[in-house]
Amino acid sequence: MKSRSRSRSRRTRSSRSFIAGVVALLALGAAAAAAAAPAVYRIEPEFTYAEFAVSHIGLSRQRGHFGRTQGTIVLDPERYSGSIDFVVDATSVDTGWNMRDEFLRSEAMFDTAHYPVIRFRSTQLVFDRQRLIGVAGDLTLRNVTRPVALKVERLECGKEPDSGRDGCGASVGTSIKRSDFGMNYALTLIGDDIDLSFEVTAFRVPSQGEAGRP
């Protein structure tokens, strides 16, 4: 640059450095954007389990899950931010016993005729350095919205061996009281404390810049 500039006119030199500056800025900007771009993940329903466990007549712990879930996770570990929106189809409740599932769908319990959807929306993601360890948010169940804190017990990201897709797997848990959501039926037979555990698999949605890549 230095040796060349000697023979160039002042105008050409300034014009060149201007272009170089713009290019450098653009490149830096792009690099910064790439580094800081939040990664968007879509939950894979087939490999995502929304499970609950509850004490039954004080003698055993019974489990069930919801077969249909969907949601989006946005993660930006560098800025310690992100968001989670997780939707559960309440009608897909499955405990391996049709009679019990019908009871759970009834007005006494999930009342799926009126409230077919259970939803969790994050308000804040909690990081330990760049590792997601918790999620604070609002759970809406039977049209009652209450704050819930999720504990992230495991979070692993990588490429799926077969497809090469970028994905993450997480184990997330929390406990709620169903009475907080107005689900008060038969509290002496079926416990009030409900353990929720989520085994989530989500794959990255390519951002616009990446979409064209092979």
Place this chain on the structure above:
Amino acid sequence: MTRQLAAATVALALAIIAGGAAAEETYTIDPVHSQPSFEVRHMGFSSQRGSFGKATGKVILDRAAKKGSVDVTIDTTSIKTIDPRLDTHAKSEDFFNVAKYPTMTFKSTSFTFDGDRVVGIDGELTLLGVTKPVALKVSNDICGEHPINKRPMCGAEAVTTIKRSEWGMKYGIPRAVSDEVKITIPIEAYKEQ
């Protein structure tokens, strides 16, 4: 006098035998509240879960003598995962081969007690025609009566982790489906009266 003594001895002996017999209780497992569930790792970062809807069997317990036995049959065709396509695959020759092996069985060999509560059950699991030992860890062994039908019953939870390859179920090991299978079994059983 001697006769009376002999009679009393016999009576006492009979009472002891009766007492001993009375300490042995038989329980029938309630299938809908005793569904074994399992968890495997899939492709490195996710887990897959499923359960068996039909498990039947009996538990015999003698808490005073710290002895017990259990014999459970699980209907392999009752396997259920999150997706019907996975169920079909699980029932195929790659996994449970339910056409040839419609059941698996667990028979205990010994019980471990802490006081009068069961904390462990060692036994043998027969799956795909192969019989191998399995050790179950038991927690929350609690008895009471059903609050509605008032029948006496007990409940507990048993957990273990097995390697399915030991029973010859090797499909997809190690990456697609893990060899290790985590098993959780809730148990509710009615006392026979």
